[in-house]
Amino acid sequence: GSSNLMDLGADSLMIVEVLNACKKDLKITLYPREFYERPTITALAKYLALEIERLHQPQPTQTSLTTTSLSDIKNWANPWAWNNNSERNFTKPSQRNRSMVFLLCSPRSGSTLLRVMLAGHRDLFCPPELHLLPFDTMAERNQSLGSTHLGEGLARAFMEIMNLDAQASTTLVEEITQQDWSIQKVYGRLQELTGKRTLVDKSPTYAGSLETLRHAEDLFEEAKYIHLVRHPYAVIDSFVKNRMDKIFGNDEVDPYWLAEEVWTSCNRNILDFCEEIAPSNHHLVYYEELVKQPAKVMARLCEFLDIAFDPAVLQPYQGQRMTNGIHPQSLPVDDPNFRNHNQIDSALGEVWQQIQLPQPLGKFAQEVATRLDYQLPLQVEPSAQPANLPYSNRKGEQPPNLQPPNLQPPNLQPPNLQPPNLQPPNLQPSNLQPSNLGLSAKLREQLEPMQESYLDVRGLQLCLCSWGPADGELILCVHGVLEHGAAWEEIARPLASMGYRVVAPDQRGHGLSQHVGMGGSYQLIDYLGDLDAIGSAAPKAIAFGSAAPNAIALTDQPFILVGHSMGAVVAATFASVRPEKVKSLLLLEPVLPGEEKEDETAQQLATHLDYLASPPQHQVFEDIQAAANRLRRLTPNLSEELALKHAERLTEPGEGGVCWRWDPRLQVRTGIGLSGTAFNRDKYTQLLSQIKAPTTLVYGNNSNFNRAEDIALQQAAIPHAKTVTLSGGHNLHVDAPDAIVAIIANNRLNLKN
Known part of the structure; x- marks a missing residue:
């Protein structure tokens, strides 16, 4: 031994x-x-x-510390570079390399996930951590990294881009080290090998030094920087659990304090650096938003990088993306925990809410959290400062108001979170922005504004909600009964950011579309006719109350058709009778016509006659807020902001308040044609069996709109259809919008392949 x-x-x-x-x-x-x-x-x-x-x-053992520990943290600010307490002065080249991308963050912020997502893009080359930027030459790099596995990222990159084996790639790195290539030359060689692809360097250590970040500006023209941030509670907890304090080689430092210092220093450096460069060259990504709404985040990121959206970025666990080391037995160059998952886990965005740190964050960490719009649990002000606990600011001085340990209340939830009784069990409120994003999230909501236009269909004015470029590939979305086209907004915006044109009509009698006249009704053939007309029409744009013609037709090509609930019945029937117009079909929570019971026919007809003789009337709400509250009771995952936005569009003034805008006859379901002898379950399933377009059936795991036998019947009627179950209820466009975006994007990728 x-x-x-x-x-x-x-x-x-x-x-x-x-x-x-x-x-x-x-x-x-x-x-x-x-x-x-x-x-x-x-x-x-x-x-x-x-x-x-x-x-x-x-609870961790609180170590007695002195300010001598601060020198270790200052050295970590450039941990694998020039080990010197003075500021590093890099050699400035006479010419700069072409642009590349740097992914900047603190350790344990989720950068491996984002790197691997980007690695799936056909226009990017995203190797593991290169560890190049803190140095001037390869000799310096070798002196600092030595034989540690931290230097393997560069060898892994050459393996991938030059199709070398481990031995040949390692030999190549040794040769350029012996020749003492400049770091700029190494970057240049990688850029040459990538061809038209853009090189991306993800190395969290860069953020530890402001001088290192500035070195990138010296080396590259118009470099772009992605700032990935994660809530400090999640980062600190992950840092400690993964024992990253051992990397620093100082067993006397409290790992919680060290983790907080690293998170604070890295993010403060990045924020300060971004203030020095052009706003168009840096982009902020919240990890919490990335795992909850990956399609939306990645669409915006692709736009920032000036590349077309590639759906492959949403499948980080598919294909070879350099997640292994240079040898089969090697440690992965970046986060080894990445391979413990097989899909993006949205729950990871919320873990910080359950974390209790042994002591509240210090003053400087709180300041950085505020700059990033992060909310923190309530913190108790200390009555005295512990004399033995260090905390460094930019000058390495101890601040006067450090929080003492063990004062964090054990069961406090972060303020302004949605009360738990508003969330039904097991739902993932994917439509909600992370509660900690504050004003930044609201600004991002304005990127893809909805436009409204009107179309005359057989004398009836139908309102069309649309997003995205007029020449984009068309996605036509059909809402359910008592809904409206704007309900698709959380799905439409990210799709529009990907270059699609999304059009969602207010179906007749719904939203801002006209009601049918007295004596009229709402038959399935009417909805089908409306959809048939919309697919090739040129609507009139409404601006400031006056109509201006828009000569661009929606499309003359087959389009992607999406339907929800009753809208799924309309969409499925349309795909059956107009197969040449539908490229692919997505049915969200599709329903079946009621089973026909001959002995109830007379009673059904009598009930319909009673409704026609005495049409139902709308309930009157005190104000729009009351209507918004009703929407949230019906769909608990609808955010307050979105509920109010929908309520403003769905209501109109009534006697004593406001009432719903949709035709009150719709709530009776007498004429939609889902039951009765004209259109029964057997005839509908026959139509389903004739659908030729690639089809996906999507159900919510908490929905009660379909029995198991109903789902089985639909699957049997469309045997080629894929079936997906999402976390949510009947209103999946609210409960899981990002998952639906991912399905649409992935289906489109499969069609191209």
């Missing part, structure tokens, strides 16, 4: 196998440095026992 394992023939690959085994069997993350410092079985076993005990303690 006292023999040195390295002397007995253990090599770096064997050590990695040991580290992997410790992570799998002992649930502890070890780093190579910890092994090399304890190369005997006896020493390693003793160390592991202590670390496992410490890791699983309910």
Whole structure:
């Protein structure tokens, strides 16, 4: 047990196998440095026992610290670069390289997920962490990184781009190191090899030094910077659980304090750096929004990078995207936990709300959180400052108002969160912006504004809601009964950002469209005729109350058709009878006509006659806010802001308040034609069986609109259809809009392939 394992023939690959085994069997993350410092079985076993005990303690042991620990943090600001307490002065080249992209963040912010998503884009080359920018030359890099696995990202990049094996790539890196290439030359060589693709460098250590960030401006023309941020509570908790404090080599530092300092320093450096460069060259991405609404976030990111949206970015776990090391046994160059998942987990955006840190954040961390619009749990002001706890600001001074440990209330929820009783169980409110994004999220809502236009269909004025470029590929969305076209907005905006043109009509009698005249009714053939006319019509745009003709027809090509609930019945029937117009079909929570019971025919007819003799009247609400509250009771995942926006569009003045704008006869469902002898379940399933377009059936796991046998009947009627179950209820366009966007984008990718 006292023999040195390295002397007995253990090599770096064997050590990695040991580290992997410790992570799998002992649930502890070890780093190579910890092994090399304890190369005997006896020493390693003793160390592991202590670390496992410490890791699983309910509260961390508070270490007595002195301000001498601050020098370790200052060195980490450029951790693998020039180990010098003075500011680093880089050599400025006479000419700069062409533009590239830097992904900047603090450690444990989710940069591996975003890198791998970007790696799927056909116009980008996104290798693992290159660790180049903090240096002037490869000799400096080698002196700092040595033989650690941190230098493997560059070798992995050459393996991928030059189709080399591990040995050849490693030899190439050794050769350019011996020749002492400049870092600019290495970047230039990578850019040459990528051809027309744009190089992306994701190395979280860069953010530790403002001088390193400025070095990028010296090396590249019009470089672009993605600032990825994650809530400090989630970052600090992940930092400690993954024992990243061990990377710094100082066992005397409280890991929670170190994690907070790293998060604060990195994000403050990035924010300060972004203030020095053109606003058009930096883009902020919230991790919480990325995992909840990946399609929307990635569409905006592609727009910032001036590249077309590629649906492959939404499938980070498909294909080879350099998530392994240079050897089969090697540690991944970036986050090894990435491969513990097989899909984007939206729940990770909310984990910070359940985290309790042993002490509130300090003053400077709070300031950075405020700059990023992050909300924090209520924090208790201390009565006195603990004399032995350091905290560095930009000058390395101790601030006067540090929070003492263990004062955080155990059960406080962050303010302004939606009360839990408004959320039904097991729903993922994907339509909501993360509650901590504040004003920034509201500004982003304005990127794809909705436009309204009108179309005359057989003497009836129908309102069309639309988003995106007029020449974009058409997606036509058909809402359900008592809904309106604007209900698709949370789906339409990200699709419009991808270059699609999304059109969602207010169906006759709904929203801003006209009602049928007295004596008229709402038959299925009317809705089908409206959809048939809309698909090739040129509507008149309404601006400031006057009609101006728009000569551009919606499309003369097959389009993507999406329908929800009753709208899914209309869409499915249309796809059956007009197959040449439908490129693909997406049915959200499709319903079936009622089962015909012959002994109830007379009673049904009598009920319909009664409704015709005495049409129902609308309920009157006190004001628009009351109508918005009703919408939220019907669809709990609808945000307050969106509910109010819908209520303003769905109501009109009535006696004593406001009432719904839609035709009150619609709530009776007497003439829609989903029941009765003219259009029954058997005839509808026959129509379903004739659908030729690629079809996807989407159901909510908490919906009660379909029985198991109803779903089975629909699946049997369209045997080629894919079936997807999402977390949500009947109104999936509200409960899971981003998942629907991803389905549409992925279906389009499959059609192209």
